[in-house]
Amino acid sequence: MAFSMPQTSIRGRLFLLVLALWIPAVAGLGLQAYSGYSSQKQSMLEEMQQQAMALRFGIDTEIERRLTLARAMAALPSLEARDLATFERAARAAVKESDERVVLLDRERQYFNTGAPVAAVVARHPGALFVTSGMGISFVPHGPLTPAPLMAVLVPESGRTPPQFNVGVPFPPARVQQLIQQQRPRAATVTSVIDSQQRVMGRSRDPERWIGQRASYPALLEMAVRGGSGFLSTQTLDRVASLTYLSPPGRYGWAVVVALPEQALTNAASELALRAVASSAVLLFIGLGLAIVAARRISQPVKLLEQAAGALLDQRVPAPLATGLSEIDRVGEVLHHAGQRAHESGRVLEARVREASEEARKAEASLFEARKHEAIGRLTGAIAHDFNNLLQTISMGLQVVSRSVPEGRHTRPLQAALAASGRAADQIRQMLAFGRTQQLRPQPINLADLLLRSQDLTDKALGERVRLVAQLDPGLPALMADPIQLELALLNLVFNARDAMRDRGGTVTLRASVVDGDPAVPDAPRLLRIDVEDDGPGMDAATLARVFEPYFTTKPVGAGTGLGLPQVQAFARQSRGDVRIASTPGAGTCVSLFLPVAALEAVAPPTAVQHARRSDKVLRVLMVEDDVLVASVVVAALEHASHSVVLCRTADEARALLEQGQCVDVLFTDVMMPGSMTGLELVAWCRENRPGLPALVATGYSARPAGGVCKVLRKPYAIEDLLDALDACTAGQPLLQV
Structure with missing residues (x-):
């Protein structure tokens, strides 16, 4: 039974499209309104809490100040001697320069109040507070001299038990x-x-x-x-x-x-809700208006197209359309030509049929070719892991045999087999390149050769008013970096210098020197410093402080993105180096790129001949590998190098051994394997539960980042690469001594 779509007009579908876009917008506005209400409410609550705590602190401070004054007055000798006149004079003198007052009370009377010009003995409010120890704060609805409420901080007189008098410092409600x-x-x-x-x-x-x-x-x-x-x-x-x-x-x-x-x-919530409703209504109104306009602009050309199709059905040649819509006009043109061709002879019709058949055959062939490439791309990932395991077994076995066989007539076939294994590994890497993001591939680079290769590009880009001068020592060592990224970084720096001198011209000078150690790059004791210097106008301190910020640029709109120097910095740091910049207004700018010098063994051509180990450490290796062939060859190679190996088929089995307290020096694991855990998940588990255990990962396919591991070995790998990687991972670790 055939399925048919419901009949709707163009205008109806445009309205449905508007609604489909409007409903998520309304939901988003509602969520935004709710989030705004929650934030506003939380802000109000925090403000209330802060206001209350600040006010409480102020009240405590005011009481403390009056308590201090009251205690000082209660300790005066004149009060203890009952010389109340002298005590009153002392009290008035103490508060003369302030707005405070001092009162002297007993249980029934108030003897004086420094706020009154003369002393007057008046009765206290019935039931008023009298303090016998410590302190107290009294409150009465009205004082003896005023109808207003009155508060006072009270302390008992010193030296009398029980006390006869209280000394008080009023605390008016107005305060x-x-x-x-x-x-x-x-x-x-x-x-x-x-x-x-x-x-x-x-x-x-x-x-x-x-x-x-x-x-x-x-x-x-x-x-x-x-x-x-x-x-x-x-x-x-x-x-x-x-x-x-x-x-x-x-x-x-x-x-x-x-x-x-x-x-x-409630008012705050209502206000936000009303804003959301108003915004939704505006969006809906605009969307419906645009839909109506679009429907009107589309409906008339469609009607003309319908008339042209009717003319074709009536065996008339429809006139070409000129509606202003390119798609409709192209269909109208097709109908026009179809009408003309309908009047041609049967021979022409048969030729067109044959042509259509040939086009269909080509389309089918193209579709088959596209599907074939798609299948190859999908199969690549599926076979890469297993094929690299086979290559690992073959290459590792050949390396083990190469170590055991003396120099002679078997050496050259073994070396040829090893070279073929390496070429097979290159083929796998090329297969894996389909659809994968390329990572940095550092290799030894001769800086002079790199500059010569890019000379044509730089000369054309610099123009006639700016010239590039390279001052390089021919004895400079090779540096270790990705050549493509290094070339892009240098071009960025040169083009920046060119732009700085575009108006008046000048010279861009490129220098290089070896730096022995740098505190900012502790992992690279020897660095090659590359200076790109211009004699342009320079930069002030404010501009210099922001040059490495993404999207910051001093160039006019359309002349720069602000990503050149940030990309150079990212490349330098990813290459285990650094970049710095120095500039003075009127004296030009110098950008210094620091990159690690390539090790001598990295510069030397590769060789399949066995070389001496760098370390004589004996390691206890926990190896996790599900491929039987790979495991048998690698275990034999490690044991031949005097290491001891504990082999596990799955990450679950290795985790169980570690939980039981298995004593090992290093974890060496594959990534893809059966069971509930992958190799990377086992490394993550060790990072939390066995943080002192180094981890080495081998993979033939996985492109996931291996965080927390010392090194990633790409299958197939050489025995020496494995042994060197194990040495590097366990550097500085307490190991079993030979």
Whole structure:
């Protein structure tokens, strides 16, 4: 049964396309609105908490200041001698230069208040606080001389037990209100200060009404009584549902309550939701408008095309179309030519049929060729691992035989077989190159040869006003780097120098010298320093500090991307080197590229002849390899080199041995193998559970980065490469002594 698509118009499909694009946009706007609301709410909560803690600290500071003054006055000898007149004069002198006041009280009377011009004995408020030890903060609805509420820090007189007098320093509610206003609370929030008895000592809204009232919401009251702190949903004293934060009590039992009305949070959410809805509506309106315009521009040409097709069905030659849409016009042209050809003779029709058949055959052949290449690309990855294992077995076996057979008539066939194995490995690498990202391939490079190869390109790019001068010592050693990337880096530096001197011309000088050691590159004791210097205008300090930032450029729009120097820096550091730049305004610029010098053995031509080992260490090797042939040859090669080998077929088996405490010096593992773990996953497990165990990975296919390993050996590898890699991995490790 054939499946047919539902019939829809172009306009309908455009509308569906608009909706398909609009719905994800609406979802994204909704998520953005929700995220904005969550962030805004979290910001409000953090602001409430910070405001409460800052206010609590200010309250503690104010109480501490008055407590210090009260204790100092309570220790005066005149009070102990009951010379109250002298004590009053001392108190007035102590607060003369400040706005503080000192009062002297007993259980029933107030003897004087330095805030009043003359001393007057007045009765205290019934039940007013009297402190016999330590300190206390009294609160009365109104003072003896004023109807306003009054607070005071009280301490008992010194030297008398029980004390007769208390010395107090008033703490007016107005000061608490000042501290609240200094925090600049949000207009919607209500900030209150409560004492150790949970009484309101200050409030940002209607303080005259609520000072002295006890907090009434049960959950808040219970949390304050037990000295807790945190957020909770409450109602304020004026019955407003709020999200409230209670600070921890201060040194003197006072705490701060900051309440944010829930309506404020609801308003913030509503505002963000309305913005999202408005943005969605605008997007939908614009999308539908564009769909209507597009439908109108497309519908008329389609109708003309339909008329041309009808003319062709009526055996008439349709006229060429000129609608302005290239696709429609091309179809109209095809219909026009089809109408002309319909009137030709049967011979022409048969020729066209034969031509169409030939084109179909070519298309089928092209399709077959494309599918064949696709199959080759897919099969490459599948066969590379197994084929490299076979090559590893062959090459390693030949190397073992080469070590055992004396020089003679068998040497040349063995060397030829080894060379053939190497060529086979190159073929595998070429197969694996399909669709894979190329990595850096460092090799020994003669700098002079590299410059000669790129001379034509640089001469043409520099032009007539800028010339390149190379000052190279013919005895310079080879450097170790990827030649293509090095050439690109040098061209980048030369072209940058050219651009700096484009207006007035000049000279770009390239120098090279050997540097013995550099603190910035500890792994490369010998480096080749390549200086690219120009006599252009130079750079100031601000520009020089940003030259290695990606996309930073001083060139005009369209003349530079800002990626040249960052790419040079990335190449140098990936090559185990570095790059530096020095510049002075008016004195030109010098960029110095530091790259490692190639080792002598890396420069020497390869040879299949056995060479001496670099180390006489005897290693205990835990080898993980599922291929029987590879395992048999490599184990024999390692044991021939006096190493001991513990062989595991899977990573799971090796992990079990390590968990049992198996004593080994180095882990040598393949990547792809059966079981629940790959070789790279085994290395990651060792990095967490056996961090001191070096790891060496061998692979014939995997392109995954092998983080945490000393070296990656590409199959097939030479015996000497394996032994050198094991030496390098275990350098500095405590090993079994020979």
